[in-house]
Amino acid sequence: MPSIQALHRGLRSAQVDSTLVSWRQQQIAPVWRRFKRLNETAPAGMNLDEEVRLYTTSAEREKTENLATLYSIIVSLEYLERAYVRDSVTGKE
Numbered sequence: 001m002p003s004i005q006a007l008h009r010g011l012r013s014a015q016v017d018s019t020l021v022s023w024r025q026q027q028i029a030p031v032w033r034r035f036k037r038l039n040e041t042a043p044a045g046m047n048l049d050e051e052v053r054l055y056t057t058s059a060e061r062e063k064t065e066n067l068a069t070l071y072s073i074i075v076s077l078e079y080l081e082r083a084y085v086r087d088s089v090t091g092k093e
Contacts, residue, residue, distance in 0.1 A: 035048075
């Protein structure tokens with residue numbers, strides 16, 4: 001049977017998860033609205049759903065992938081820092 005502390009930690013973790021989800025939705029909603037508005041007002045013959053190439057050479061591709069990896073690490077650390085500040089994660093974890 002789980003201890004009271006473990007249950008409390010799980011509850012706090014669930015609260016943090018729901019807070020992060022609502023925060024993420026608040027961040028994405030304005031961007032999505034702008035995208036829809038941009039898509040509706042796009043010039044004739046322009047397809048905004050078309051895939052865009054981010055690189056043309058293998059060096060550019062590697063740079064783009066490295067930047068994407070760096071960005072994901074930064075975002076993960078921000079979430080971890082928020083969880084640590086809220087005492088959802090201990091220093092040992």
